[in-house]
Amino acid sequence: MTGFLIKRFLQAVFVVLVVTLFVSYAVRLSGDPAIMLAQGAGSVTEQDLQNIRTGLGLDRPFPVQYAEFVKGMLVGDFGRSFLGGTPVSRLIGDALPATLSLAGASLLLSLLISIPLGIQAAVHQGGPIDQAIRIGSLVGLSFPNFWLAIMLVLLLSIAFPVFPPSGWDGPISLVLPTLTMAIIFSATNIRLVRTAMLETLSAQYIMVARAKGLKNSVVLYQHALRNCAIPLITYIGLQFGKMIGGLVVVEKVFNWPGMGTLAFDAISARDYPVLQGSVTVLALLVVLANLLVDVAYGIVDPRIRNS
Numbered sequence: 001m002t003g004f005l006i007k008r009f010l011q012a013v014f015v016v017l018v019v020t021l022f023v024s025y026a027v028r029l030s031g032d033p034a035i036m037l038a039q040g041a042g043s044v045t046e047q048d049l050q051n052i053r054t055g056l057g058l059d060r061p062f063p064v065q066y067a068e069f070v071k072g073m074l075v076g077d078f079g080r081s082f083l084g085g086t087p088v089s090r091l092i093g094d095a096l097p098a099t100l101s102l103a104g105a106s107l108l109l110s111l112l113i114s115i116p117l118g119i120q121a122a123v124h125q126g127g128p129i130d131q132a133i134r135i136g137s138l139v140g141l142s143f144p145n146f147w148l149a150i151m152l153v154l155l156l157s158i159a160f161p162v163f164p165p166s167g168w169d170g171p172i173s174l175v176l177p178t179l180t181m182a183i184i185f186s187a188t189n190i191r192l193v194r195t196a197m198l199e200t201l202s203a204q205y206i207m208v209a210r211a212k213g214l215k216n217s218v219v220l221y222q223h224a225l226r227n228c229a230i231p232l233i234t235y236i237g238l239q240f241g242k243m244i245g246g247l248v249v250v251e252k253v254f255n256w257p258g259m260g261t262l263a264f265d266a267i268s269a270r271d272y273p274v275l276q277g278s279v280t281v282l283a284l285l286v287v288l289a290n291l292l293v294d295v296a297y298g299i300v301d302p303r304i305r306n307s
Contacts, residue, residue: 008294012287019283020073024066024276033082033270034058056082058272069276078277083269088277091262096281098168099251099258103243105174106181107236113186115232118193119220122201133190140187145246149180149253166255177254181246185239192235196228203227237293241286 034052038044053059057068072079078088121133156176157165163175200206201224209219248260255261259278266274 005291005294008291012291015287016280016283017070020070020276020280021066023279024069024272025062027267027270027272027275028062030267031270033272036270037082073277073280078280079273081274082271088273091274092259092277092281095257095259095262095278098256099247099260100285101174102177102181102251102256102258103240103247105178106185106243107240109178109182110185110189113182114189115193115225117186118190119197119225121190121194122197123220125198130194133194137187137190140183143184145180145184146249146253148183149177149250152176152180153253166253168257173254173256177250177256180250180254181243184246185243188239189232189235192232193228196231197224200224200227233293233296237290240289244282244286 032049032053033056034049037052038049050059057065069079076089078092080087081091117133117137121130124130153165153176156162164173165176167173197220206219206224209223210216214223244260247258248264250256251258251260252264259282263275263278263282265271266278
């Protein structure tokens with residue numbers, strides 16, 4: 001298990017380096033930040049633009065700029081924002097808790113919705129309950145996240161003003177963006193749990209457990225659900241990366257002060273250091289989530305831990 005985790009850690013480091021290299025190069029194709037910074041300054045000459053580039057360190061070759069970024073990243077220094085000179089690490093430190101709270105709440109709520117519904121769909125296979133749950137999950141899959149977010153705002157913030165439409169106004173502000181993400185991901189998780197449970201419920205050991213007279217809830221939630229955990233954990237690990245991508249859109253719709261909004265605003269302003277830093281941290285979160293999935297494998301399935 002230790003050798004496996006070391007190998008996965010080295011793979012994770014390689015992935016982060018590839019992602020940061022790609023992002024660092026790609027952001028420089030979005031335009032010249034010197035022009036953005038010079039806007040509103042009246043008449044600007046080419047020499048003025050060149051002075052701005054020199055001041056930002058953009059006149060140096062790209063490999064030198066990337067090497068300095070990686071060197072700073074190793075000690076948690078992502079440079080300073082082109083707009084105002086605020087340290088990027090401080091901006092990330094302010095935005096990261098908001099994103100983590102939203103991602104954690106969304107993941108937890110999606111599991112609380114999808115696991116019971118997926119199990120009930122499998123238990124009542126082919127019946128009205130199964131059909132209703134499957135149609136409901138299909139409807140959930142059909143919603144684009146930005147459209148669902150807007151509909152929830154119209155319904156629960158404007159038509160019935162129960163929750164704030166955007167921004168941070170205490171924990172109640174977490175409800176609508178969490179509900180948006182949870183509905184989207186529950187739709188897929190329900191189908192996954194249903195499929196895994198159908199395979200498990202036909203296994204011989206489940207029949208033996210029922211023949212012993214165990215309660216149906218014990219058979220479903222203690223014996224069958226444990227064997228469904230591995231495909232579910234696998235999917236959650238893969239889903240986390242997709243969730244991070246979805247958060248960028250949902251955070252912008254709800255004006256949520258998280259990493260997605262920070263990265264989106266940095267793209268608009270061509271603020272290279274902020275964009276590099278925020279994308280790097282988001283990539284680290286995805287890599288860390290997949291690493292935790294590997295550890296969870298070992299906990300759920302002892303054969304993996306002992307191999």
